[in-house]
Amino acid sequence: LADSNNLNKWLNYYQNKGYYTLPIDAVKKDNLNKIYPLVRNVILKEKVEKMILKKRTATTFKTMILGIPNVGKSTFINSMSNKKVFKVENRPGVTKNLQWTKLSNEFEMLDTPGILWPKFDDDVKYNLALTGAIKDDILPLHDVVFYGLNYLIKNYPERLIERYQLNEINSTEQIIEQIGRRFGALTKGNLVDIERVYDIFLKDLRGNRFGGVSFEEPR
Numbered sequence: 581l582a583d584s585n586n587l588n589k590w591l592n593y594y595q596n597k598g599y600y601t602l603p604i605d606a607v608k609k610d611n612l613n614k615i616y617p618l619v620r621n622v623i624l625k626e627k628v629e630k631m632i633l634k635k636r637t638a639t640t641f642k643t644m645i646l647g648i649p650n651v652g653k654s655t656f657i658n659s660m661s662n663k664k665v666f667k668v669e670n671r672p673g674v675t676k677n678l679q680w681t682k683l684s685n686e687f688e689m690l691d692t693p694g695i696l697w698p699k700f701d702d703d704v705k706y707n708l709a710l711t712g713a714i715k716d717d718i719l720p721l722h723d724v725v726f727y728g729l730n731y732l733i734k735n736y737p738e739r740l741i742e743r744y745q746l747n748e749i750n751s752t753e754q755i756i757e758q759i760g761r762r763f764g765a766l767t768k769g770n771l772v773d774i775e776r777v778y779d780i781f782l783k784d785l786r787g788n789r790f791g792g793v794s795f796e797e798p799r
Contacts, residue, residue, distance in 0.1 A: 581711075581786075586794035593798035606656040615660070616684070619643070641687050648713045649694025657681060657691050707795040712786050725778045726752055728785060731795065739790040 591601045600623055604611045620628060624641065631639055645653045658664050665681045679691045694713070697704075706727040708714045716724075729752045732740045737749055744759050759765070760772030763780055767773050784790060 581788050581792060583792040583794040586797055587792075589798050604656070606652050606659045609659050612659055616687070620686070639686075640682075642690070643687060644690040644692065646692055647694060648696060648708065650712045651694065653694070654691055657683070657689055660689070704796075710782070710785060710795065712782075716782075721775075721778050725756075725781055728781065729755055732790065732793070736790060736793060739793070743784060743790055 587603060591603060594601050600618065602611055602614060602618055604615070606612070619641070645656060647653050654665075654667070660683050661681060676693055678693075680688055681691065682688050696708070696714075700708075705714075705719065706724055709716070709719050709724045710728045729740075733749055733752070733755075740746065740755070741749065744755070744762055746755065746758055749755065756774065756777050757772050759780060760774075760777045763777075765773045765776035765780060785793065
């Protein structure tokens with residue numbers, strides 16, 4: 581779902597800090613076949629070599645996956661296991677307990693509930709809401725959608741125009757009006773149904789219908 585240019589900035593950011601990085605798509609299974617070699621032959625190379633010297637070949641490596649809610653942790657584990665090990669839904673808070681699963685003869689992984697910072701500023705708060713990392717009833721939906729639309733107007737205007745076939749981008753209110761009439765989200769009095777437009781926009785954003793969109797860059 582990320583903007584590829586922005587993703588490369590994050591990869592460089594963490595690589596410069598000494599972390600190993602590998603971009604993956606847990607749904608399409610892109611690059612998943614590179615994870616085991618990276619872990620075994622690079623990250624744990626020294627440990628594996630010591631095991632071989634001691635003729636310990638049956639050791640299982642225990643790993644853990646961490647991340648914010650609804651980011652795809654359980655989907656990743658299911659893809660790595662080639663079977664549906666854990667329940668997944670497109671909403672935060674589905675995983676509630678620590679859960680171990682065996683990925684292969686060598687690797688076990690601990691799935692964990694999503695974690696968040698104790699405190700964060702308004703931009704982070706709205707970014708989390710837009711991507712579905714926190715529940716939709718935590719923040720006013722009006723504020724979340726207006727924040728998201730204004731962000732796309734500033735950073736991805738061509739995506740907004742293409743998706744909704746907008747004649748032009750003026751105010752956020754006019755965009756909501758155009759979306760409502762374009763998709764038939766109208767009340768019996770032929771007025772735009774604002775709540776339905778909010779739902780359309782959030783589903784489009786979370787469903788990748790704008791193409792890759794990123795809400796934060798490395799600082």
